[in-house]
Amino acid sequence: MDNDSLEIAGRKFSSRLLLGTGKFRSGQLMAQAIEASGSQIVTVALRRVDINNPRDHIMAHLDPSKYLILPNTSGARNAEEAVRLARLARAAGVSDWVKLEVTPEPRYLLPDPVETLKAAEILVKEGFIVLPYINADPVLARRLADIGTATVMPLGSPIGSNQGIRTKESIAIIIEQSPVPVVVDAGLGAPSHAAEALEMGAAAVLVNTAIAVAGDPPAMALAFKKGVEAGRAAYLAGLGKPLEQAEASSPLAGLPW
Amino acid sequence: METPDQSFFHSLTAMESSGALSEALERITKSTVSDVNNAMERLPVAWPGFLALLSGPAENHLDEIKSLAKNLTAQRFGHTVNLYIPIYLSNACINQCAYCGFNSRMDIRRKTLSLDEVGLEGERLFNEGFRNILLVAGESRKDTPLSLMEQSVRALKEMGFVFVGLEAEPLGEDEYRILGEAGLDGVTVYQETYDREMYARVHKAGPKKDYQWRLGAPERVAKAGIRSVSVGFLLGLGEFCAEAVALAAHVKYLQKRFWQTSVSVSFPRIHQAPAGFELANAVSDTRLIKLISAMRLFNPDVTLTLSTREAPALRDELFGVGINQVSAGSKTSPGAYTVIGSESSAGEQFPVVDERPPHEVAEAIKKAGLEFVWKDWDKNLRPVA
Ligand code: SF4
Numbered sequence: 001m002d003n004d005s006l007e008i009a010g011r012k013f014s015s016r017l018l019l020g021t022g023k024f025r026s027g028q029l030m031a032q033a034i035e036a037s038g039s040q041i042v043t044v045a046l047r048r049v050d051i052n053n054p055r056d057h058i059m060a061h062l063d064p065s066k067y068l069i070l071p072n073t074s075g076a077r078n079a080e081e082a083v084r085l086a087r088l089a090r091a092a093g094v095s096d097w098v099k100l101e102v103t104p105e106p107r108y109l110l111p112d113p114v115e116t117l118k119a120a121e122i123l124v125k126e127g128f129i130v131l132p133y134i135n136a137d138p139v140l141a142r143r144l145a146d147i148g149t150a151t152v153m154p155l156g157s158p159i160g161s162n163q164g165i166r167t168k169e170s171i172a173i174i175i176e177q178s179p180v181p182v183v184v185d186a187g188l189g190a191p192s193h194a195a196e197a198l199e200m201g202a203a204a205v206l207v208n209t210a211i212a213v214a215g216d217p218p219a220m221a222l223a224f225k226k227g228v229e230a231g232r233a234a235y236l237a238g239l240g241k242p243l244e245q246a247e248a249s250s251p252l253a254g255l256p257w
Numbered sequence: 258m259e260t261p262d263q264s265f266f267h268s269l270t271a272m273e274s275s276g277a278l279s280e281a282l283e284r285i286t287k288s289t290v291s292d293v294n295n296a297m298e299r300l301p302v303a304w305p306g307f308l309a310l311l312s313g314p315a316e317n318h319l320d321e322i323k324s325l326a327k328n329l330t331a332q333r334f335g336h337t338v339n340l341y342i343p344i345y346l347s348n349a350c351i352n353q354c355a356y357c358g359f360n361s362r363m364d365i366r367r368k369t370l371s372l373d374e375v376g377l378e379g380e381r382l383f384n385e386g387f388r389n390i391l392l393v394a395g396e397s398r399k400d401t402p403l404s405l406m407e408q409s410v411r412a413l414k415e416m417g418f419v420f421v422g423l424e425a426e427p428l429g430e431d432e433y434r435i436l437g438e439a440g441l442d443g444v445t446v447y448q449e450t451y452d453r454e455m456y457a458r459v460h461k462a463g464p465k466k467d468y469q470w471r472l473g474a475p476e477r478v479a480k481a482g483i484r485s486v487s488v489g490f491l492l493g494l495g496e497f498c499a500e501a502v503a504l505a506a507h508v509k510y511l512q513k514r515f516w517q518t519s520v521s522v523s524f525p526r527i528h529q530a531p532a533g534f535e536l537a538n539a540v541s542d543t544r545l546i547k548l549i550s551a552m553r554l555f556n557p558d559v560t561l562t563l564s565t566r567e568a569p570a571l572r573d574e575l576f577g578v579g580i581n582q583v584s585a586g587s588k589t590s591p592g593a594y595t596v597i598g599s600e601s602s603a604g605e606q607f608p609v610v611d612e613r614p615p616h617e618v619a620e621a622i623k624k625a626g627l628e629f630v631w632k633d634w635d636k637n638l639r640p641v642a
Contacts, residue, residue: 047419
């Protein structure tokens with residue numbers, strides 16, 4: 001397990017849990033939760049932070065030498081807005097990594113495949129390391145990888161819904177086909193959901209609401225950390241196939257009776 | 258031929274003439290404790306559940322309903338509350354709304370800010386930390402022409418405000434488009450009352466008498482590509498349940514037709530009106546809380562806003578309980594932050610009840626276990642597609 005690291009765009013991470021920084025009741029609690037999660041990649045909504053202000057409630061708690069700060073383009077309704085936000089983050093020196101989110105409808109915040117692809121093309125050409133948030137669409141995932149995104153991030157279920165992996169069949173296809181790491185994003189409400197994603201072979205998961213809104217966020221962050229580790233360990237160990245009928249766990253043949 | 262789908266005006270008319278509205282009201286009246294319990298079983302609640310939550314028996318379960326609303330708000334918006342503040346551009350008005358301190362028959366000092374004064378007010382609030390501004394004006398084309406609104410929006414955006422909203426007379430789609438191009442992010446336009454008779458009674462003179470034009474404003478805002486629209490009714494005018502039903506229908510109507518527009522709801526309540534105005538349907542705290550919670554359980558994703566019209570204790574109780582956006586430190590007359598000062602201020606629209614300065618409100622939000630958020634928008638997110 002020691003050299004089982006997650007590699008994205010040539011950079012190695014020992015943790016497979018990415019954390020969102022919105023929704024916490026205080027910056028301090030957010031920092032504690034990140035610490036407890038062991039996460040090395042934290043996403044920050046550009047619309048939420050004052051990136052030029054070192055005293056900003058979120059940014060002040062994130063040490064860039066410790067974490068990869070992954071700006072996200074949440075709020076962007078089309079490719080143009082997403083690209084503008086990404087450029088803003090790069091110009092401010094935050095990062096040239098970007099979690100690309102293009103969500104034209106404000107209620108379920110579902111990603112727009114057409115505009116996401118368009119924005120990804122532009123950003124990849126401009127040298128950004130692009131991690132796109134998408135619906136669990138295997139063809140779109142291929143197309144994005146083809147144009148050079150660093151990962152694909154299909155949703156498990158609608159953002160903040162805590163419903164877990166409702167898109168399982170499609171995510172399985174994406175994982176099977178993807179040449180880039182698959183990060184399951186959105187909808188994971190419990191550590192068991194995270195474990196399930198990793199068991200399936202996802203490279204990592206991204207969690208925000210379930211941790212931020214928990215009664216004790218640092219404790220929940222730790223629980224997710226363990227869920228991710230358990231899921232990954234199970235994947236590496238090679239999970240048994242579920243069978244239609246019960247089967248004795250040790251063979252009956254050759255026994256003395 | 259017009260179809261009932263053409264505007265919310267037609268939808269509402271159809272609801273009235275088909276008996277759907279009175280049926281809904283009857284359901285509210287007849288709701289039992291078990292209807293309320295059923296409603297709480299499955300979230301978000303569907304239409305019958307929403308009606309049950311407005312009923313009398315729901316009041317006996319208010320604590321439970323509030324805690325469900327709180328959980329749902331946290332799940333959708335996190336433990337956060339957005340802050341905004343109004344800048345009054347002008348108190349000049351040619352209408353005669355019986356409930357309003359700006360109505361043209363009031364003998365108050367009238368004032369319209371110059372562009373420089375808008376800048377001064379803006380600068381002061383920007384330095385206090387605000388990034389969300391609501392520009393407010395009465396109705397007077399002479400005093401506040403479109404060009405002044407446009408320049409003000411532009412100036413505030415250039416100053417660094419990330420979200421600029423407008424609460425003024427209803428405009429035409431093309432006019433909203435012009436403001437959108439200047440950077441306007443949202444429009445607030447309360448119907449005041451969905452009850453046509455009451456509407457006619459309280460709007461005694463002026464262009465605001467046109468009920469249908471006002472009711473169509475949110476649609477024009479959405480068609481013009483402005484990203485967010487805020488609706489509501491003035492609590493205290495029409496019959497409470499009828500207003501609540503119409504409001505919920507209005508929100509759903511807008512969400513269904515304009516899928517890219519974010520709809521939010523505010524709950525302005527009349528506490529004190531100009532002399533001679535009698536409140537026909539004063540709304541109690543309990544009813545206000547009930548409406549806010551029911552709206553959250555019915556519609557988990559809408560932003561619900563509460564202004565400084567409400568008392569500190571009630572606001573503190575509602576932070577996070579459905580409510581995820583509040584104003585703080587508001588003054589409701591033009592120039593009150595800087596230009597004129599509070600003593601000799603130009604007439605105010607309504608008395609601010611929560612007079613705490615923004616940092617105290619922020620403290621109260623913290624105490625409620627929430628983070629106050631100055632900025633949840635970015636100037637790179639442009640209003641017009
Ligand atoms: S409510 Fe608005 S339109 Fe009516 S009098 Fe007051 S400022 Fe004028």
